[in-house]
Amino acid sequence: MSSMQFILLFIVAFISGMGSVLDEAQFHRPLVSCTLTGLVLGDMTTGIILGGTLEMLALGWMNVGAAMAPDAALASVVSTILVVVGHQSIGAGIALAVPLAAAGQVLTIFVRTITVFFQHAADNFAAKGSCFGIEMCHLGGLALQGFRVALPAMAIAAVAGTDTVNAALASIPEVITRGLQVSGGFIVVVGYAMVINMMNAKSLMPYFFLGFLLAVFTNVNLIGFGAIGLICAFFHIKDLQRELAMQQAGPIGTGNPVDDVDDSDLM
Amino acid sequence: MANHAEKLTKGDLISIFIRSNFLLGSFNFERMQAIGFAVSMIPALKKLYSGEDLNKALKRHLEFFNTQPFLATPIMGIVAAMEEKRANGADISDQTISGVKVGLIGPLAGVGDPIFWGTLRPVLAALGAGIALTGSIIGPLIFFVAFNVIRLLTNWYGVMYGYEKGTELVEEVGGNRMRYLTEGASVLGLLVMGALVAKWTTVNMPFVMSQYTNSAGEEVIVTVQSILDSLMPSIVPLLMTFACMYFLKKGVNPLVIIIGLFALGIVGYAVGLFA
Numbered sequence: 001m002s003s004m005q006f007i008l009l010f011i012v013a014f015i016s017g018m019g020s021v022l023d024e025a026q027f028h029r030p031l032v033s034c035t036l037t038g039l040v041l042g043d044m045t046t047g048i049i050l051g052g053t054l055e056m057l058a059l060g061w062m063n064v065g066a067a068m069a070p071d072a073a074l075a076s077v078v079s080t081i082l083v084v085v086g087h088q089s090i091g092a093g094i095a096l097a098v099p100l101a102a103a104g105q106v107l108t109i110f111v112r113t114i115t116v117f118f119q120h121a122a123d124n125f126a127a128k129g130s131c132f133g134i135e136m137c138h139l140g141g142l143a144l145q146g147f148r149v150a151l152p153a154m155a156i157a158a159v160a161g162t163d164t165v166n167a168a169l170a171s172i173p174e175v176i177t178r179g180l181q182v183s184g185g186f187i188v189v190v191g192y193a194m195v196i197n198m199m200n201a202k203s204l205m206p207y208f209f210l211g212f213l214l215a216v217f218t219n220v221n222l223i224g225f226g227a228i229g230l231i232c233a234f235f236h237i238k239d240l241q242r243e244l245a246m247q248q249a250g251p252i253g254t255g256n257p258v259d260d261v262d263d264s265d266l267m
Numbered sequence: 268m269a270n271h272a273e274k275l276t277k278g279d280l281i282s283i284f285i286r287s288n289f290l291l292g293s294f295n296f297e298r299m300q301a302i303g304f305a306v307s308m309i310p311a312l313k314k315l316y317s318g319e320d321l322n323k324a325l326k327r328h329l330e331f332f333n334t335q336p337f338l339a340t341p342i343m344g345i346v347a348a349m350e351e352k353r354a355n356g357a358d359i360s361d362q363t364i365s366g367v368k369v370g371l372i373g374p375l376a377g378v379g380d381p382i383f384w385g386t387l388r389p390v391l392a393a394l395g396a397g398i399a400l401t402g403s404i405i406g407p408l409i410f411f412v413a414f415n416v417i418r419l420l421t422n423w424y425g426v427m428y429g430y431e432k433g434t435e436l437v438e439e440v441g442g443n444r445m446r447y448l449t450e451g452a453s454v455l456g457l458l459v460m461g462a463l464v465a466k467w468t469t470v471n472m473p474f475v476m477s478q479y480t481n482s483a484g485e486e487v488i489v490t491v492q493s494i495l496d497s498l499m500p501s502i503v504p505l506l507m508t509f510a511c512m513y514f515l516k517k518g519v520n521p522l523v524i525i526i527g528l529f530a531l532g533i534v535g536y537a538v539g540l541f542a
């Protein structure tokens with residue numbers, strides 16, 4: 001790797017790290033992060049394919065409330081380095097991404113704990129009326145998140161592609177690499193399960209089964225499913241409107257038997 | 268508060284909008300998005316207050332805050348409108364402002380999480396990922412551009428609409444319209460998830476169950492997969508999804524489940540169950 005590549009890689013990793021806490025522009029998602037990392041390392045196509053594969057795996061990784069998801073940023077950047085610079089297969093990249101996501105999760109929890117210090121510093125600046133001070137506390141926390149991904153990425157980039165690392169990765173037996181490939185076919189269900197659980201809408205599960213059956217027995221593509229989904233949503237809302245209007249008109253019978261989004265503990 | 272009365276300008280609101288894009292920057296486990304919220308409000312607070320009043324206002328907005336980041340923007344708009352009235356002499360107490368913030372973060376997270384994290388992002392990401400697997404840059408671009416256009420519009424109108432409507436908006440958040448939006452998004456999201464379970468998983472179980480020669484004299488091999496395919500293709504990924512949902516509900520770390528599935532794949536391949 002040239003020194004220019006090191007600098008660009010640092011910038012991409014830093015942006016990805018900041019993206020992981022901001023969760024706004026999605027620079028931390030594999031689809032974006034792997035593509036950019038591949039671009040600066042000189043093999044964007046591999047980055048895109050790895051990004052697409054990892055994105056499916058990470059579909060349900062989301063920070064909701066105070067819960068921390070596995071970290072897509074570190075996983076994306078470092079696994080792309082290992083695949084592009086270290087000449088690993090996409091399958092190996094995916095397998096390596098999992099422990100990296102766990103390591104990233106630990107690091108971000110660590111940073112988010114350290115940032116409590118900035119919170120108290122911000123209190124002091126508020127007492128002095130220093131807006132600038134508070135802004136610096138904010139940017140300090142953000143920068144730490146950038147370094148959290150950029151520094152490990154630099155370390156890996158420095159050793160990836162060296163004979164020792166290649167030999168170590170090449171010594172993995174075939175049953176493991178092939179087995180990982182096999183798992184790659186269904187590992188994405190974890191992501192789907194996370195999304196479904198997050199919705200937490202037991203009464204809406206028939207729509208899930210409808211999507212499943214249509215996909216099994218027809219050739220509708222994803223855009224088609226989006227359109228069907230919108231139509232279903234339209235009718236569902238109509239139905240809900242009618243139901244709520246009836247409730248307002250006065251209780252008849254036992255009230256509403258089906259619909260409640262907050263209906264918890266599904267399956 | 269005395270004679271420091273001023274109106275907020277469009278420019279101040281634009282500053283709030285720009286800063287709202289960095290809301291989570293200093294997320295911490297004590298007060299979460301508190302610094303980010305205060306920093307987002309600074310353009311308004313600086314304009315409206317000075318001296319001791321400014322210090323108090325900054326302190327007021329360094330309180331606990333945590334919601335879905337894109338839907339924090341209507342709260343910023345509402346609070347900006349309230350602070351403006353307060354600075355201009357209206358009788359609005361600290362508690363009222365805090366009360367509005369605290370009262371809104373829950374409902375807005377309840378709406379925003381299923382819409383943005385449960386539906387919009389997974390659906391766009393799945394669409395982009397499907398194209399990306401062919402190595403085309405269109406995949407990442409579709410995801411990135413579409414998501415960000417929607418997000419920026421949400422943040423922009425969030426601040427502007429929130430400011431315009433002020434506290435009127437508080438009632439709307441609890442109203443039926445939000446519920447329609449949430450449930451509608453959930454319907455779309457769940458339907459697409461169901462399709463993905465079938466479409467974008469591959470399980471092949473070539474494990475031979477029986478082998479016989481049929482009446483035409485051809486040799487027929489019955490594998491686990493051929494039986495499953497004749498009953499219900501993709502049933503295995505569906506059952507795996509339900510198993511994952513169960514374990515996630517039990518509080519198992521998703522990474523542990525992923526490692527478990529990797530182990531299942533390796534062992535399954537070794538014994539010839541999967542290929």
